[in-house]
Amino acid sequence: MKILLMGNPNVGKSVVFNRLTGANVIVSNYAGTTVEFTKGSIKFGDKRAELIDVPGTYTLEPTCKAEEIAVEMLNEHADGDVVINVVESTNLERSLNLTLQLLKHKVPVVVALNFWDETKHKGISIDDKKLEQILGVPCVPICAVTGEGVNHLAERIKDAKLSAYDYEDKERWQKIGSIVDKVQTITHRHHTWLERLGDASVRPLTGIPIAVVVFFLAFKVIRFIGEWLIGYVGEPVFENLWAPLMMKLSGLLGSEGFIHNILIGNFIEGEIDFMQSFGLLTTGLFVPIGAVLPYVFAFYVVLSFLEDLGFIPRLAVMVDTIMHRLGLHGFAIVPMLLGLGCNVPGALATRVLETRRERFIAATIMAIAVPCAALQAMVVGLVGKEGLAGLGIVYGTLFAVWVLLGIIFNRFLKGESPEIFLEIPPYRIPYLRGLSKKIWIRIKWFIKEAVPFVLLGVLLVNIFYTLGIIQVVGRITAPVVTRVLGLPQEAVGALIIGFLRKDVAVGMLVPLGLTAKQLIIASIVLAMYFPCVATFTTLVKELGFVDMLKSAGIMIISSLIVGGVLNLILPG
């Protein structure tokens, strides 16, 4: 038996899903967080059922890809399947539109009245018993974030039934109006400070300063948390605990030989250097956990907070005019922000965009010019040593490429970009347990995705060097790498490994003793030239093979042009 969780976007279906299954699914305070369906299993009474978190939809007459998926999933339902229709109690009238369509679809329904607690602050009072009478299906008030009422909801799944409620499609809104009149009373109340802040963040005069302050604080907090974790946790653990252990292991292995080189790597001045030794247990663990994870964690703390607060859709409105110059609309800021953490979720999030053209533009400029947190952590560590100006050039160049490519695509790709149409959720104070759970999901996902690839990358580096592959490729590609980009031949090794993991690739630059100029160019080219394999496979799935080929061609060409130009104009 299947249970489908359906409802408008951003009504908390995924929170209900997490509550019912104990699973961990990302939830945010904006429409379209779930663009792929998620399955879990639940037990109620003595039965087991498969619970499916369906992407949000306002209606069963789909208007975008995520909604199409939702409707397809509903149409596939078999006898005995049940729909839990999650409803935003503070927006009862609008929510009932989908509810009534579901009732007419002749599928057993249970209605979950979510955000029940919020109705009280908003002066709304709903008679859930009466609503249940009218609709003829169970209606259960819940507050999913705190878990109130969720057990009751689970108990009542068995009461789900076909509704006898009938209406003509034309009169749907009238029917809804009369239902709402019967079950809901509204008392006047004053605006809360959150509502005032919400409105202030979308008015240009107040919104622009607010956005600037938010970005400044976000940057400060990410740096503070990242540096603190590296300085007080990562480095002490690796230097004081792990390094002596590895030295012992090295002694056991006889301090040399193939196995020693693979596991421990080369000694730098007689010691283990976690950035340069390039053994599986040294650099292979230090890069993802010691150097990158602190910044990934810090980034996700800040992003997750802003998501749950409801800042992202407001930002989308504020940047809409600018994004239109790039052939996108404001909501395309979502894949870009997610891409700053990891390009894979960034690529998946392009699904919130309506047209193929927009998805192509967004995915391509994201993959080229939005560096993931892992790459950034390494670049900040490496280039930052040479002074802030270098970092400024790296970020400035990538931003300029992002803008320029967008403008070029917008000019030369056929078609237009649709206008923004976006529901703006109220600001909600992030709920600590939900927030920490989400950060934890993302960290777990990072470790699971990153560590194996980093280890594989480090292993391949060793094998390639032993077999002399990097030297051979270096000689073949010398005309491009050396003449055009001004990098030493060995830097091609980083470009090869960059297909696997870009953080490892940056790590490979460390022992090369590059000049500041070379470091800047190498970092930019590494960011741009091609996506890592995880992003690549995601993009093939999202764009299709042909569009991905085009996109990849653009990446390679633009990275060579940008790298070449920088090599000509940068002094030094």
Next chain:
Amino acid sequence: MSETKVDMNKAGFAANRVSLAQMQTGQRGKIVEINGGYGLARKLDALGIRVGKEVTKISAQWMRGPVLLQQDNTQAALGFGMASKVLVELGGRNEK
């Protein structure tokens, strides 16, 4: 107030009829027409925003940027072009 409005309409005046794009921030009005074809009407309809509903304009971005409007507890941002296609009759209490 509402008496005068009806009279003006009867007389063929539509002076208080403007698009969402022309409306001032903070003004309130009743939607009387959506000229955007089926697509726009359907999108708005899904959010509960349709002819006969009262909406308040919350904000407008510079340079013909998107318009944010509120209907009950729903806020929606729509592009300037879409906003120009939704006509409202001004009136009701203005909110700041």
